[in-house]
Structures are given as C-alpha cells and as structure tokens.
Amino acid sequence: MKRFLAGCLLAVALPLAAQDTRKEIQKYQQMIADGSPVELFELEGETLWKKPQGPSNVSLEKCDLGLGPGVLKGAYARLPRYFKDADRVMDLETRLLHCMTTLQRRSREDATKRVFGNENQPSEMEYLSAYVSAQSRGMKMAAGNSHAKEKEAFELGKAMFFHRAGGWDMSCASCHGEEGKRIRMQDLPVLSKPEFARPIVATWPAYRVSNSQFKTMQWRINDCYRQMRYPEPKFASDATIALTTYLAVTAAGEPYRGPGTKR
Amino acid sequence: MAAGPMKMRATIAGGNTDVRVLMTHPMTTAQSGQPLHFIQNVVVKQNGKTVIEAEISQAVSRNPVFTFRLKGGAKGDKIEVSWVDNKGDSNKIESAVA
Numbered sequence: 001m002k003r004f005l006a007g008c009l010l011a012v013a014l015p016l017a018a019q020d021t022r023k024e025i026q027k028y029q030q031m032i033a034d035g036s037p038v039e040l041f042e043l044e045g046e047t048l049w050k051k052p053q054g055p056s057n058v059s060l061e062k063c064d065l066g067l068g069p070g071v072l073k074g075a076y077a078r079l080p081r082y083f084k085d086a087d088r089v090m091d092l093e094t095r096l097l098h099c100m101t102t103l104q105r106r107s108r109e110d111a112t113k114r115v116f117g118n119e120n121q122p123s124e125m126e127y128l129s130a131y132v133s134a135q136s137r138g139m140k141m142a143a144g145n146s147h148a149k150e151k152e153a154f155e156l157g158k159a160m161f162f163h164r165a166g167g168w169d170m171s172c173a174s175c176h177g178e179e180g181k182r183i184r185m186q187d188l189p190v191l192s193k194p195e196f197a198r199p200i201v202a203t204w205p206a207y208r209v210s211n212s213q214f215k216t217m218q219w220r221i222n223d224c225y226r227q228m229r230y231p232e233p234k235f236a237s238d239a240t241i242a243l244t245t246y247l248a249v250t251a252a253g254e255p256y257r258g259p260g261t262k263r
Numbered sequence: 264m265a266a267g268p269m270k271m272r273a274t275i276a277g278g279n280t281d282v283r284v285l286m287t288h289p290m291t292t293a294q295s296g297q298p299l300h301f302i303q304n305v306v307v308k309q310n311g312k313t314v315i316e317a318e319i320s321q322a323v324s325r326n327p328v329f330t331f332r333l334k335g336g337a338k339g340d341k342i343e344v345s346w347v348d349n350k351g352d353s354n355k356i357e358s359a360v361a
Contacts, residue, residue, distance in 0.1 A: 039285055209324075212324070212325040
C-alpha cells in the first residue's frame with residue numbers, strides 16, 4: 001500500500017515539477033531579456049552601416065534589402081527572399097555580403113574574412129545583423145514564398161531538415177522532431193511545426209548571455225551542422241539559405257520580436 | 264571594446280525617476296587568464312549633482328546593465344552616468360528624463 005501511494009504521488013508530482021521548471025525558465029528568460037546588451041550591438045551596427053568602406057569608400061546606406069535602397073524598416077521580416085539583381089534567394093547576411101561586394105566593391109575574401117566573432121571582438125556581420133533585424137520589431141514575419149526560386153529554396157530546406165547524414169547519421173529532425181524534448185535547460189522546438197517555429201524564428205538573431213556573444217542565423221545553422229558532425233556548411237551558401245527559408249516560411253505570420261536574448 | 268557605446272533610458276514612474284543604463288565593457292576577471300579589466304566606479308548625476316557613487320567589482324558581467332531608482336525628479340531632468348575602469352578608461356552618457 002505504501003509503495004502504491006508513493007507511486008501515485010510520484011505520478012502527480014512529476015508533471016507539476018516539469019511545469020514549475022518551465023515556468024522558472026520562462027521567468028529567467030524574461031529577466032535576461034530586460035536590459036539585454038542587444039541594444040549595444042544595434043548601436044555599433046548602426047555606426048558600421050553608415051561607415052564608408054571598401055574601394056568605393058561608400059557606406060551600406062544605399063543597400064537594397066528587398067524594400068528599396070536604404071529601406072530598413074520591415075526589411076528583415078521579409079527575408080529570405082528572391083533578389084532579381086542577383087537572381088538568387090538571399091538571407092540577411094548573404095544580402096549584406098552582396099552589398100559589400102557590389103556597393104563597396106570589397107572582395108568576397110575581405111568581406112567574409114571574419115564572419116563569426118567572439119566575445120572579445122564581435123564581427124561586422126554580427127553588429128550589422130543586430131542593427132538591421134531590430135528595424136523589423138513588431139512586423140509580421142513574411143519570408144518570400146511565391147517566386148519559383150523561393151519555393152525551390154523552401155523545398156530544398158525542408159528536405160535538408162529531414163535528411164540524415166554525417167558522422168552520427170543525424171538530421172535536424174533528430175533533435176527538433178519530437179515534442180517535449182529538452183537539452184539541458186533549453187526546450188527543443190519541433191521546427192517543422194509552425195506553432196513551435198514561430199517563437200524561435202521571431203527571436204533570432206540573438207545575444208547569448210552565457211558567452212556574451214551576438215549570434216547570427218548563419219551561425220545558428222553552421223553550429224547545428226557542427227553539432228551533427230557534418231562538414232562545415234559554406235557561409236551564405238544556397239544550402240544554408242534554403243534551410244533558413246524553410247524555417248522562416250514555416251514561422252510566417254509571427255510578429256518579429258528580435259534580436260532576442262538567449263540563455 | 265572598452266570605449267564602445269552606452270545606452271540609457273530615464274523615465275518618470277510613480278513620482279520617481281527610473282534610470283536604466285547599458286555599458287559596453289569586457290569586464291575581464293582574474294580567472295580568465297587575461298589581464299584584469301573591469302569597471303571600478305560608476306557615478307550617476309541628476310542635473311549636475313552627484314546622486315549615486317558606486318564601487319563595483321569583477322563580479323559584474325560583461326556588457327553590464329544597471330537600473331537605478333532616483334527619488335523624485337521631473338521630465339527634462341538631465342541624467343548623466345559615467346564609469347571609470349581599473350585601467351583609467353572611462354565613458355559617459357547623458358540624456359533628459361522622458
């Protein structure tokens with residue numbers, strides 16, 4: 001009888017404990033989001049956006065992120081999207097790189113020398129990513145999904161999400177394919193389902209308080225592939241853009257709340 | 264990025280002035296193996312008069328955020344926050360209470 005009672009208690013206590021944990025994690029996330037250093041990255045990004053660079057010695061202020069040259073408001077919420085001038089679907093970092101190599105006439109080698117920074121020296125891409133994405137706060141996410149190349153990117157990204165390969169025979173779905181899973185304190189969202197993809201995609205790029213670094217979406221994808229022991233995906237490659245397109249289209253409709261603040 | 268940007272927001276809330284300020288600083292601790300580098304003094308001024316003097320230590324995180332509540336105050340008050348670190352570097356920001 002005693003054992004039976006203990007069993008009952010355990011059965012009741014476990015889901016409650018799980019709920020409390022979730023609540024506590026949410027409370028923690030609210031606390032770190034209030035007064036996040038993200039705003040400092042936005043300020044530095046604005047300085048870099050307006051700084052003349054490269055052989056042309058011009059700033060990025062005329063960069064067309066999809067809504068016209070220099071239009072920042074709401075531009076990030078519509079990315080990735082198809083760009084006629086490049087005849088390619090591009091995400092934010094790829095488009096910034098495009099503007100660096102065309103407007104500023106910097107070489108691709110120069111512009112991609114250091115795309116991922118560290119806590120002591122964040123990268124130009126990270127600062128710019130913070131600044132540009134911040135101009136879409138409150139705007140509904142609406143990545144391109146009508147042009148043939150956008151649809152192609154979505155389908156490729158979807159296939160990649162479920163494709164198992166690499167040293168550990170993993171796919172994105174190995175970790176992000178089942179509800180209620182967690183890695184340490186982080187919920188593992190089922191990113192193929194809109195209700196889970198929405199809050200995640202709407203808060204990237206993001207500042208990580210645990211290592212004081214600002215992380216871009218290209219980094220997020222790159223690091224997932226590192227964790228799955230794949231060969232390193234190329235920065236701004238069609239594959240990385242396709243995966244971001246798949247996630248962004250799946251998350252469509254969510255008001256953008258980034259740049260976010262993560263554990 | 265010791266001399267990196269600062270950001271401040273000062274607002275009136277319930278008859279008091281709430282100040283929230285972000286600072287860019289590496290706040291390097293002794294354990295990191297890098298030279299010790301941290302903000303040592305923070306001074307808050309309200310219309311030119313010092314209202315807070317704080318001594319802080321390595322225990323504060325990189326890129327710290329501080330929130331202060333000052334008694335009273337009015338819209339348009341000038342709030343200035345400045346810091347000096349252990350290497351003598353400094354930075355400050357000033358804004359009017361909104």
